[in-house]
Amino acid sequence: QLRIDVHSIQWKRVLDIESRFLRHIVVGLGGKAGGIPYESGFEITTASEIAAIHALALDLMDLKRRMGEITVAYNVDGEPVKARDLKAEGAMAILMKEAVKPNxxxxxxxxxxxxxxxxxxxxxxxxxxxxxxxxxxxxxxxxxxxxxxxxxxxxxxxxxxxxxxxxxxxxxxxxxxxxxxxxxxxxxxxxxxxxxxxxxxxxxxxxxxxxxxxxxxxxxxxxxxxxxxxxxxxxxxxxxxxxxxxxxxxxxxxxxxxxxxxxxxxxxxxxxxxxxxRRADFRFLYPLDLPVEEKIRTIATKAYGVSDIELLPEARRAVRRIRRLGLEGMPINMAKTSLSLTDDERRKGLPSEGYVLRVTDLRPMTGAGFIVAYCGEINTMPALPTHPAAERMDIDEEGRITGLI
Amino acid sequence: QLRIDVHSIQWKRVLDIESRFLRHIVVGLGGKAGGIPYESGFEITTASEIAAIHALALDLMDLKRRMGEITVAYNVDGEPVKARDLKAEGAMAILMKEAVKPNxxxxxxxxxxxxxxxxxxxxxxxxxxxxxxxxxxxxxxxxxxxxxxxxxxxxxxxxxxxxxxxxxxxxxxxxxxxxxxxxxxxxxxxxxxxxxxxxxxxxxxxxxxxxxxxxxxxxxxxxxxxxxxxxxxxxxxxxxxxxxxxxxxxxxxxxxxxxxxxxxxxxxxxxxxxxxxRRADFRFLYPLDLPVEEKIRTIATKAYGVSDIELLPEARRAVRRIRRLGLEGMPINMAKTSLSLTDDERRKGLPSEGYVLRVTDLRPMTGAGFIVAYCGEINTMPALPTHPAAERMDIDEEGRITGLI
Amino acid sequence: QLRIDVHSIQWKRVLDIESRFLRHIVVGLGGKAGGIPYESGFEITTASEIAAIHALALDLMDLKRRMGEITVAYNVDGEPVKARDLKAEGAMAILMKEAVKPNxxxxxxxxxxxxxxxxxxxxxxxxxxxxxxxxxxxxxxxxxxxxxxxxxxxxxxxxxxxxxxxxxxxxxxxxxxxxxxxxxxxxxxxxxxxxxxxxxxxxxxxxxxxxxxxxxxxxxxxxxxxxxxxxxxxxxxxxxxxxxxxxxxxxxxxxxxxxxxxxxxxxxxxxxxxxxxRRADFRFLYPLDLPVEEKIRTIATKAYGVSDIELLPEARRAVRRIRRLGLEGMPINMAKTSLSLTDDERRKGLPSEGYVLRVTDLRPMTGAGFIVAYCGEINTMPALPTHPAAERMDIDEEGRITGLI
Amino acid sequence: QLRIDVHSIQWKRVLDIESRFLRHIVVGLGGKAGGIPYESGFEITTASEIAAIHALALDLMDLKRRMGEITVAYNVDGEPVKARDLKAEGAMAILMKEAVKPNxxxxxxxxxxxxxxxxxxxxxxxxxxxxxxxxxxxxxxxxxxxxxxxxxxxxxxxxxxxxxxxxxxxxxxxxxxxxxxxxxxxxxxxxxxxxxxxxxxxxxxxxxxxxxxxxxxxxxxxxxxxxxxxxxxxxxxxxxxxxxxxxxxxxxxxxxxxxxxxxxxxxxxxxxxxxxxRRADFRFLYPLDLPVEEKIRTIATKAYGVSDIELLPEARRAVRRIRRLGLEGMPINMAKTSLSLTDDERRKGLPSEGYVLRVTDLRPMTGAGFIVAYCGEINTMPALPTHPAAERMDIDEEGRITGLI
Missing domain, CATH: 3.40.50.300 (P-loop containing nucleotide triphosphate hydrolases)
Structure with missing residues (x-):
């Protein structure tokens, strides 16, 4: 009835586990009893939009409202299907009712x-x-x-x-x-x-x-x-x-x-x-009413010091969708490596003259209330090394734990 | 180095979520960064062998030892790869150290x-x-x-x-x-x-x-x-x-x-x-040294009242493997519908004369210490109904929850 | 517009190649440009319903009509989607126009x-x-x-x-x-x-x-x-x-x-x-107006000499669908191993007393005009051995071929 | 024994059929009987390296030798696995023995x-x-x-x-x-x-x-x-x-x-x-002993008129592999849209000043004897339109075909 487009499902499941094997999966196999096949993946829990909402919500009702606003998918006409269309925000808020309280x-x-x-x-x-x-x-x-x-x-x-x-x-x-x-x-x-x-x-x-x-x-x-x-x-x-x-x-x-x-x-x-x-004179880096591309350009040239940005085709399509859905007024959340001022983690020091930052995709987080701009290769499901730290961990009969650090 | 056979991976991931979409999945896609592709699925948490071990372990060290004994996969020579071969039991025991204590x-x-x-x-x-x-x-x-x-x-x-x-x-x-x-x-x-x-x-x-x-x-x-x-x-x-x-x-x-x-x-x-x-005179239904098939037959004919059992080809192959691995001495854990004395949930009352129970597969749970005998269609990942209960749940600003029952 | 149920796609692609790797595949991956994901597989060319139609068609127009009658899929209401609903029979007939002529x-x-x-x-x-x-x-x-x-x-x-x-x-x-x-x-x-x-x-x-x-x-x-x-x-x-x-x-x-x-x-x-x-007195083994299950039973007990048949759940569901679609009047085409009179290729000689043949599934071939009854494990895509015959084949500069037999 | 890396299988199957559904598939599913799962896809027949070899081979023996040189995969050590390692070239040559003759x-x-x-x-x-x-x-x-x-x-x-x-x-x-x-x-x-x-x-x-x-x-x-x-x-x-x-x-x-x-x-x-x-004075655009990147740059700047080229990360990795395997001496085969002098089919006329052509990947075709340089989005499996031409095709009982053009 929601006429969800299987290619436009935005919502990924999350787990507090790091596993490269869950980055790209096909779910819904095994015939009718297994649902409808589609390509998906898992993210780590903190990468969930809910983690962002949790950190921005002012109280439980604001949390519930924002979770209801999450864009879960798009339907075959390109219109957003939100968590509240699935009547999910009430149950989600119940699960989060203690988590919303600062500890x-x-x-x-x-x-x-x-x-x-x-x-x-x-x-x-x-x-x-x-x-x-x-x-x-x-x-x-x-x-x-x-x-x-x-x-x-x-x-x-x-x-x-x-x-x-x-x-x-x-x-x-x-x-x-x-x-x-x-x-x-x-x-x-x-x-x-x-x-x-x-x-x-x-x-x-x-x-x-x-x-x-x-x-x-x-x-x-x-x-x-x-x-x-x-x-x-x-x-x-x-x-x-x-x-x-x-x-x-x-x-x-x-x-x-x-x-x-x-x-x-x-x-x-x-x-x-x-x-x-001294007295500070706090101001934002960009006003919200700039076009999406300009907001990103402002952040990139001013805060990172690169010469310009370039939107790859996927990102350009996303800008058009954001505009069509009337979401261009949200602030920008840059998804970029922290190991470089550029989008390439191997480039150290200041960006070289003429460096152009590449925006690969954009995604409106309608619950959190910002637009994520993906730059370079950002991964939302970390992989474990060949020898994960867990191999060295142990606990003895007195409950003494070793190998944690 | 463990030479794991991708077709013999026994261990499934678990989640405390019911979803038919996770019953049959292909993981490890997306090229090299995504691991090695294989067919898998999720089970609900209680279906994990760890839940069975947790209920059978006498203390933390017994829990750790049993978790180390879990058969995670078989290698290309058909030999078991256990959790301890992955050096996982220490870290697992740390995670379970509080859970082992009765509450x-x-x-x-x-x-x-x-x-x-x-x-x-x-x-x-x-x-x-x-x-x-x-x-x-x-x-x-x-x-x-x-x-x-x-x-x-x-x-x-x-x-x-x-x-x-x-x-x-x-x-x-x-x-x-x-x-x-x-x-x-x-x-x-x-x-x-x-x-x-x-x-x-x-x-x-x-x-x-x-x-x-x-x-x-x-x-x-x-x-x-x-x-x-x-x-x-x-x-x-x-x-x-x-x-x-x-x-x-x-x-x-x-x-x-x-x-x-x-x-x-x-x-x-x-x-x-x-x-x-009066005084009870407790005894087991079968001795452990019966052949696997006989143990199952004893349970089925005595406790369920069916006429006989039949091992389907997959189950016969499993019996041979259990014998080859020297695991036939473990007790049997029947995986069967609870809605009928037979393996067919629609059959009510006593089994009809001549009814033959079908064993579709067997799996040695080397950590829990029993052999699961699968009968009929047993599912380890429940599906949600068209309208899950969550749709009716809500919480208001006073924290009052409705719709739970 | 055809509202095809992705789980009910009957039509598999065929290739004149033997490969176990193509038996079970997931197609339609790679996002929107790759179509809609669904589980499928390849069969060898002779296993195609078109091969059966080709051998039953009396002329080109009969061939075209029958190919148009092929059930390609079912829609979400369980109604058949035929090749003619895809307007495919004309193009198919063009491809087959020479093949229809006996050589x-x-x-x-x-x-x-x-x-x-x-x-x-x-x-x-x-x-x-x-x-x-x-x-x-x-x-x-x-x-x-x-x-x-x-x-x-x-x-x-x-x-x-x-x-x-x-x-x-x-x-x-x-x-x-x-x-x-x-x-x-x-x-x-x-x-x-x-x-x-x-x-x-x-x-x-x-x-x-x-x-x-x-x-x-x-x-x-x-x-x-x-x-x-x-x-x-x-x-x-x-x-x-x-x-x-x-x-x-x-x-x-x-x-x-x-x-x-x-x-x-x-x-x-x-x-x-x-x-x-002498003079023959040719007669059929069963009349077409028997119920589907009876037709199968007649073949199995008379031609194979087994004691009875059993329809597994999938096959029972298929019988109900065949009846609902008014297709029960078609003859039966048994898909059974040729290496035994039973459905188990290892059983040699006459079937043992009381042997019950298992019908696992049924499929109406509406173009060919018969109902396939699958017994035991029938495979429509053969696998190659570890060392396929191709390894020994060669051709020299004079065009002399070796290793074919 | 060949220790093939499932992520490095280069060889795709081909079909003379256009279907977006076969672009990205997962093969080898269905458990052990289905082989080993891996991500693959189909290409149209003419996109096969064999089509290129067929057009470059001087005679049947040259054809056979070149087909034996096809890099089918890489093993886990990164060394090429060739068609001749599979002993496939003899059988392949037999299949092609008539096709090699000009018609x-x-x-x-x-x-x-x-x-x-x-x-x-x-x-x-x-x-x-x-x-x-x-x-x-x-x-x-x-x-x-x-x-x-x-x-x-x-x-x-x-x-x-x-x-x-x-x-x-x-x-x-x-x-x-x-x-x-x-x-x-x-x-x-x-x-x-x-x-x-x-x-x-x-x-x-x-x-x-x-x-x-x-x-x-x-x-x-x-x-x-x-x-x-x-x-x-x-x-x-x-x-x-x-x-x-x-x-x-x-x-x-x-x-x-x-x-x-x-x-x-x-x-x-x-x-x-x-x-x-007049007399021509034929010469090549580049000598074979230039580095791979320089050969591509020469073609792009001279023949297309772009300002420069850029190798994306995947292409840079490929250059390193080509060099490691000693294959850098082969000519370059540009895989680029024919609808523009650039790699972007929407750009008409001459490339604009400063245009940089992007090389996304490189692949050594060791049988054909050239290195394919992929630019922009090149697809080797075309998709059918919503209403494929086949819908309008028909044949009547006299064998008259309509709708082909």
């Missing part, structure tokens, strides 16, 4: 924290739940939010999607830098990352510069946090500190990993100092 | 009960966990265990599998009878079951007689519990009581559903009375 | 013969084309027809299907017997068949008796042709001759294979002698 | 012609067989060869592949132009092509100029043949004649379609005149 945990030093919401940043906006952030804002003077990935991805999505939906106005951005990551962008191979190499750190600095620039694009105050590793050389950290100093960007070394809360006091003081001294 | 709940009248273990009785032994039963035996004077389905299936599996593994010796069996079920076996159509019809109850009684006989086959004391429904007519219940009376089988009407614990006092007294008066 | 060949002794029509006897009626037989009847005094397989299959199908459609009245049946085949039915293993063993021939004779009986069932005159192999022992042939002699059945040894036409003179004389002396 | 036909005016060899120009070199051309060269003073598609594709492949393999030296190229095609490249929509529009012809002329340039790239003499259609306007043809006249390129109007051989006399005279007057 409070504490660090081993008893600092309270919410760990709530984890949409897969590869494909969703990758930020903690708005419900948790809003609750935290009522409970504390300062609230620190950790979006997934760097200032090209996590920061952009937090500002343009989460803050827009939640009406949030952030003030300051703590940019985490490590000598190791800068060396990687400076051309050092993975296995040599623990060897001191201040020159390579130097070569990697432009990417830190880009991230600082991104913070300013949103009208926010940057503070660079240099996350110290035990194998970092003093000269390497100095290179970073000097770079920030020359540009007037506040910076501090954090030793939280080694020394706990004490190791972060310098950074915290610097953050408070900046918040007292 | 105590209480009724609304505060009677304690363990709800622990639920292997799918269609395909596994369908009894609560041995761990819970054994713990209960230490805590209470009388322990009531509820195996899935009737005295042909649940009772037989409890006695021949669970009691054998756990060294248990039951005393008495409460056989639950309803006028409704007897009318169904007496030829009444589903929609007419609420209309009083003592003659139909009468016609259905032979099946109760068979169940009573089965209890005695195991050397146990039967007490018939007549579970009263609001629409039952007094004459209908009398028919059952008379039948038991004539045969000297103790019986009592239970009104627990309507009146709570009070409604079960008569039955409880009768049970205690019998336990004081 | 005359000659033996190396210049005896004329038609080789025309070869429907796969496993699944179709396995007789040469009616067009060729009828043309031959106009051109010669005696016409010899060779239907596929023995007097249980080929003879029955020739009489009950081909003769019925073509209005033919045969007179006499030449039953070909070999010492080798009788030894096989007498329990000799394949590798020992060339060793003289008159006792085994003796043990195999009841099957020859059954074939003789079958000839008489159709009111026809039997002549046994003993096809001599170079390794046959004289005593073995004598055993057969004696058996026929005792029963008054004419018999002659044929040495055509070794000596050409000369080797068949005795047999030919015997055939002519019988035709002069 | 002579005649026009309705009794002009002799060979019609022999038709490799699918989309994916193969698209030229008649070398065997036929060489035989024709022995029999006639002038031999006209018709390669598939325009001077960007057919001419280039004929010169760089067929002439190279066959040692041929062509003299002159008859470039066929139509007003209709030039109007299409001049921006006229398909439905308006029969309306006179000399301005549009004018706008399309640069593509004729490019084709003329291509002829000269190979050192050959161009003669433009204007193939007249009944609906062509005189002014349209004049536009073309003027264009050629201005550039000193000989041209003639051909009316062969309407008037038979007489209609081609002018053209034939012009061709003979040019052959007497």
């Amino acid at each position: 409070l945990v504490q660090t081993i030093e008893h600092t309270p924290a919410f760990i709530h919401g984890g949409p897969f940043a590869n494909i969703a906006h990758g930020c903690p739940s708005l419900a948790a952030i809003k609750l935290a804002l009522k409970l504390a003077d300062y609230v620190v939010v950790e979006p997934g990935f760097g200032a090209d991805l996590g920061l952009e999505k937090f500002c343009d999607i989460a803050c827009r939906v939640g009406g949030l106005k952030p003030d300051l951005v703590v940019l985490v830098a490590t000598a190791k990551a800068l060396k990687r962008h400076g051309g050092v191979r993975r296995r040599d990352l623990k060897t001191p190499n201040p020159e390579a750190v130097e070569r990697g600095l432009p990417i830190l510069g880009k991230e600082i620039e991104n913070v300013k694009l949103f009208g926010l105050l940057p503070v660079v946090c240099i996350n110290r590793f035990p194998f970092d050389a003093e000269e390497e950290l100095d290179v970073i500190l000097d770079y920030c100093g020359e540009r007037g960007v506040p910076a501090a070394v954090s030793e939280v990993a080694a020394r706990g809360g004490k190791g972060g006091v310098d950074l915290a003081k610097e953050v408070l100092h900046q918040l007292e001294r | 105590l709940v209480q009724t609304i009248e505060h009677t304690p009960a363990f709800i622990h273990g639920g292997p799918f009785a269609n395909i596994a032994h369908g009894c609560p966990s041995l761990a819970a039963i054994k713990l209960a035996l230490k805590l209470a004077d009388y322990v009531v265990v509820e195996p899935g389905f009737g005295a042909d299936l649940g009772l037989e599996k409890f006695c021949d599998i669970a009691c054998r593994v756990g060294g248990l010796k039951p005393d008495l069996v409460v056989l639950v009878a309803t006028a409704k079920a007897l009318k169904r076996h007496g030829g009444v159509r589903r929609r007419d079951l609420k209309t009083p019809n003592p003659e139909a109850v009468e016609r259905g009684l032979p099946i109760l007689g068979k169940e009573i006989e089965n209890v005695k086959l195991f050397g146990l004391l039967p007490v018939v519990c007549i579970n009263r429904f609001p629409f039952d007519a007094e004459e209908e219940l009398d028919v059952i009581l008379d039948y038991c009376g004539e045969r000297g089988v103790p019986a009592a009407v239970s009104e627990v559903a309507a009146r709570g614990g009070k409604g079960g006092v008569d039955l409880a007294k009768e049970v205690l009375h019998q336990l004081e008066r | 005359l060949v000659q033996t190396i002794e210049h005896t004329p013969a038609f080789i025309h029509g070869g429907p796969f006897a496993n699944i179709a009626h396995g007789c040469p084309s009616l067009a060729a037989i009828k043309l031959a009847l106009k051109l010669a005094d005696y016409v010899v027809v060779e239907p596929g397989f023995g007097a249980d299959l080929g003879l029955e199908k020739f009489c009950d299907i081909a003769c019925r459609v073509g209005g033919l009245k045969p007179d006499l049946v030449v039953l070909v017997a070999t010492a080798k085949a009788l030894k096989r039915h007498g329990g000799v293993r394949r590798r020992d068949l060339k060793t003289p063993n008159p006792e085994a021939v003796e043990r195999g004779l009841p099957i020859l008796g059954k074939e003789i009986e079958n000839v008489k069932l159709f009111g026809l005159l039997p002549v046994v042709c003993i096809n001599r192999f170079p390794f046959d022992a004289e005593e073995e042939l004598d055993v057969i001759l004696d058996y026929c002699g005792e029963r008054g059945v004419p018999a002659a040894v044929s040495e055509v294979a070794a000596r050409g036409g000369k080797g068949g003179v005795d047999l030919a004389k015997e055939v002519l002698h019988q035709l002069e002396r | 002579l036909v005649q026009t309705i005016e009794h002009t002799p012609a060979f019609i022999h060899g038709g490799p699918f120009a989309n994916i193969a070199h698209g030229c008649p067989s070398l065997a036929a051309i060489k035989l024709a060269l022995k029999l006639a003073d002038y031999v006209v060869v018709e390669p598939g598609f325009g001077a960007d594709l057919g001419l280039e492949k004929f010169c760089d592949i067929a002439c190279r393999v066959g040692g041929l030296k062509p003299d002159l190229v008859v470039l066929v132009a139509t007003a209709k095609a030039l109007k299409r490249h001049g921006g006229v929509r398909r439905r308006d092509l029969k309306t006179p529009n000399p301005e549009a012809v004018e706008r399309g002329l640069p593509i004729l100029g490019k084709e003329i340039e291509n002829v000269k790239l190979f050192g050959l003499l161009p003669v433009v043949c204007i193939n007249r259609f009944p609906f062509d306007a005189e002014e349209e043809l004049d536009v073309i004649l003027d264009y050629c006249g201005e550039r000193g390129v000989p041209a003639a109007v051909s009316e062969v379609a309407a008037r038979g051989g007489k209609g081609g006399v002018d053209l034939a005279k012009e061709v003979l005149h040019q052959l007497e007057r």
